[in-house]
Amino acid sequence: MSPRSIAACLAVATCLAPNAAMSGPAAPDAVELDMLEVTATGAPAPRGLNLATPAPSASRLGLTPLQTPASVDVIPGAVVRERGQITVNEAVTQNGVGIASTASPGTGNSAFSARGFVGTNSVMRLYDGVRLYTSTQTFPFDTWNVARIEVLRGPASVLYGEGAVGGVIDVVPKRPTFTDVSEARVGFGSDYTRRVAAGSGGPISDVLAYRLDVSRNAGAGWLRPNGDFENLAVSGSLLYRPSADLAVTLSNDYGDTAPERYWGSPLVNGRVPRILRDTNFNVADSEIRWRDNWTVLKAEWSPSADLSVRNVAYRMTSDRFYRNAEGSAFLPATGLVQRSLFAEIRHDQEQIGNRLDATLRGDVFGLPSRTVLGAEVNRIRYRHINNRPYGGTDLVDPFAFVPGRFINLAGTAPGYENVVDQYALFAENRLVLTKELSLVTGLRYDAPIIRGADLRAGTRFRSDFEALSWRAGLVYQPRPDVSLYAQVATAVDPVGNFVSLQPAQKDFRLSTGRQVEIGAKGLFWAGTAEWTLAGYRIVKDNLVSAVPGQPGVGVQVGSQSSQGFEAALSLSPWENWRLDANLALLHAQYDDFSQTVAGRVVSYAGNFPVDVPERVANLWLAWAFAPRWEARLGVQHVGPMASDFANLLLRPDYTLLNTVLDYRPDPGSRLSLRVYNLTDEVYAAARGGNATSLLLGRPRTVELIYDVVF
Template sequence: MFPRSIAIRAVVASTSLIVPGTLSAQVGPVAVELDMIDVSASKGSPAPKGLNLATPGRSASRLGLTPLQTPASVDVISGEVVRERGQFTVNEAVTQNGVGIASTASPGTGNSSFSARGFVGTNSVMRLYDGVRLYTSTQTFPFDTWNVERIEVLRGPASVLYGEGAIGGVINVVPKRPTFERVNEAQVGFGSDYTRRIAVGSGGPINEVLAYRLDVSRNAGAGWLRPNGDFENLAVSGALLYRPSADLSVTLSNDYGDNAPERYWGSPLVNGRVPRALRDTNFNVADSDIRWRDNWTVLKAEWSPTADLTLRNIAYRMTSDRLYRNAEGYTFLPESGRIQRSLFADIRHDQEQVGNRFDATLRGEVFGLQSQSVLGFEVNRIRYRHINNRPYGGTDEVDPFAFVPGRFINLAGTAPGYETNTDQYALFAENRLVLTEQLSLVTGLRYEAPSIRNDNLRDGTRFRRDFEALSWRAGLVYQPLPDISLYASYATAVDPVGNFVTLSLAQRDFRLSNGRQVEIGAKGLFWDGTAEWTLAGYRIVKDNLVSAVPGQPGVGVQVGSQSSQGVEAALSLSLWENWRIDANVALLHAQYDDFRQTVAGQVVSYAGNQPVDVPERVANLWVAHAFAPRWEARLGVQHVGSMVSDFANAVRRPDYTLLNAVIDYRPEPNSRLSLRLYNLTDEVYAAARGGNAASVLLGRPRSVELVYYVAF
């Protein structure tokens, strides 16, 4: 029997919002159109372990509240659900399951940049790994979902929890960690373009006080692009848990990732579209290279000396080495019919971060009211060295229909460029005050003071800049019934001037960006907790906005303000015994409120324009049907609205809708053979901006994989 207890998040709005009536490009001042295909949904299968409204989490609050108790929008995506749906990357897991999250990923962002609530990038949508933040402009780990226990998504400002940034939200990837329950599992897969996957995991007790967890995964393939479309990666996660008593636990973990993705920076637009004849061609140089190596070592300790006091400490060291050597810009020349390549960039990142976070949870009463508080501090030291061949000069031309990759051009020579040393400390506090049996007040406060020293390793100059920031939030939660919550909240946030660790001399005098959000919402469970729903409305305003200039790496401008307002809804339920529906939709309006820039000697205003890389409509639908004993089918629909690639909104990327499907057969209750089909309609779509404004990054075409999973 298919369990009715399955309840993963999904959509409240009609499915007409998910599959729009037309897939044609939206027309802007200069429309960018892609060749597109017009598109005119097991008995005895295990229940996905979705952690939803009634399950405590720590991404939206360190108080350990459930989403029902939290005055904010929170998604919790089960790792088991992610793997059942064939989502092998964190990017796919977040964008195909989370509410209102769209990918803006490119190799330059480590293939892990997102848009949420009208704001874009690694600063505005922060990435965490097991609750720990890496201070960087490029997040390259984690990338594989094999070792993921769950992914928690907090939408809206989160500076009060994690520091400057995160005005659009936070994505926290929580890995599998040791338990005293023994488990062994393995997975192997093969697919289109010679894709190969293998993964193993094991965990359980060593003795009465020690437990372990080890996960290893490796993926490789030839890729759908030619040439340089091949990829390979390795992820290794290991942890030891020491629990001598029920009130004390210590976990030592180390996570390592080595990722060499496809060396693809985009496809050139020819008369506003990517011709199908060029769809599979990668115009990068023959000796291109991309390599990311990350290592995270974390020591966590938690001690509850009394029922009213819990102490936690997290000490960590992370290192990240990144290599890029590519021709990143591609422009079609109509006069000659050739492709001009530019932005020949040879870049190395060498980063180390050492930090510690301590907090204490206190439970008691304040003026006779039940109260729970968290008080803590955090310190970080980040060393970041940037080696490059700026100003990334050089161009050449190639024939798009008789393509010869050629070699990398390095005019300036590669040498150390600059090094930054960032010291950051912060004090933070949270409180939940139970005013009545039905009404509670949740508040938070954070003060931080980062200090950045930048040393130019070429001319010997240096500068130092100190910042201070105060963030706070407050929200009321009213529960007329135990399974229903109504809430209203106000939150503030600060964004850095680009990114602290890459702060340049030109950005030194920029002010911190300030943001504020008002949100109201409702959420609840019904049908005895087997179904869930959420509904939220919000408005965010961000002042002193620092915006990157598309196609000009390292260049930023500080503009007046940007705002967004929207509604989000989700629904999850089992309509019938063997059916499940999970769906969500986000509709928003985002705009530059005050944005002036000098273009060709004249001041141009972009006020009222749609921000770059911000879709104003995002929706997901998953339908699962256990249609026979041991058999289950899943159909996924992902819709992303139109986006723009420039401030003037002259270059518009069309909306797109993707169909994915999975058919599972379970030879035994603990095994699964899956046939996975991606992009069923073989839609040609722009997944992101390319390396320059004249190109786009295309999403993968139709592909298929066969995967076998077993637990033992």
């Protein structure tokens, strides 16, 4: 395929040319269809890094990644589904640069490591540009309704508040357009996996359009017993556009998932024997259930060419339930497995909020300027019901396993309730200094207030925090399709998730972070090939150290730093071939961190942070080897990680191979044979429920999927 042919395909996929992107975001009436775009050979249109496509998650100024002094990934939903990535976790880690999964049931099967920092307190999750303030992120989980995923790497508190030292991941769902489209999917796979999904959208009238997506997945799972899973996702939205300058969208997204009840496999001599790989040591009456509902009313009004106003009002409810034996340890003396941490927990949460901002365009001292001014408020009510302390143990035979029943020693009752009120003011500006040089700045002030109540002890507390975050970056474009940039940014992280803050943490200060980043990015071959390079250093202060013998108590000390290099490349090196690759190399360490262990102070300075890999790489190679046929090979490599502060428990690196073979009977349909973990590698996907266990990744599995657009 020639560069000219690829350029034509990119145009079909609505990727903007570099020169067009320089003038700002796409026109209000522009729509991006998530359809099965095909070339004359029947192969899907390549999409690349999307450097010239506006990325709202990285800036509210309507900038493209080329115009933004930061590292930004834009991952189209069509690419995600072509590569067989069923979950958001897979889509982010197998396509994003330097992002590794740290997911477990305790994090809602959705948590990430980015640039040396880990978890929901440092790597923020958004849905359609709005943050979900949860202690356990469980929605969204399915990629069927995803229009695109945007990843902003590095501090982002200036955009979204506390909790984004490592970066931000924004899942943008499909929304209504005034073009008719209907699509469906059916699939079957290993372990009785079944998948079915359908979506439809288009105009109801000249001023009203709709979108509806439903997906359901279920299966027996590869673990025995309690490895079965099922989930349902429903997304619906209405767009009212009475004129070109006004659009109002009402949407509701619902998710109900019951994942596999798996908290890890016990280590035997430092590893999990293959003979125990498929055994799930949870109890017979275990249960995990997550229900989320998300309602949003969004209004966008542009009364003039120089002014745009946006308002987003939302309400989210989450109901989560856990009843599991979360810990397991192999006892060499007896050859038995001891189970522990019998925990029954329910989360009940409601979040209500509103964000209002205005974009102003004009001149400052004769220089073109674009400014966003805004305010955000929200209230979160979070109730935690539990059976603390999570006691109880029993012994099971790993080779003649009988699941047994849940042990509840303390009884389950309401534990605590927190109410969090958050207020924020923010501003962004882009000032065009010369034709080639622009200055992008941002400022945000946050004032969260936490009111906590211990429902058992009858005590209450209040904590007031303040945080000021800022960033400033220069972008130099010697050519319209090449950018060189430098940025300085600050961020704040909470001492724990605000919604679950404990009395022992109420007087802690916010952890603070600062980053320096330089980079370059560009397009070549008439915009059909794209590349990015970035180098950075981040320092985070005010870490928290536990006090032994006093659960939930700690002191605030220390610092952590990371520095690294990231690169990405997307191109078509030969006719009918497409290559997408990225690499992240990282050195992260505790600079000043210690704990008192067995009566003596132990320093962890110089050690690797927990759950942080020092290298992450992805490669996707696509080959349209015949008319209507295309093969894909994905390679995902994640370096070794530490499971403890002392770095005595290390998880080895792993490399996964995923393959896809597509056949297109006609331009609107695709039959895909997918093989995950082709080499059947046994690998640790995350830490287990305790220090003596590991969560293993799935073995080799096969699925056959049929997609159709009509």
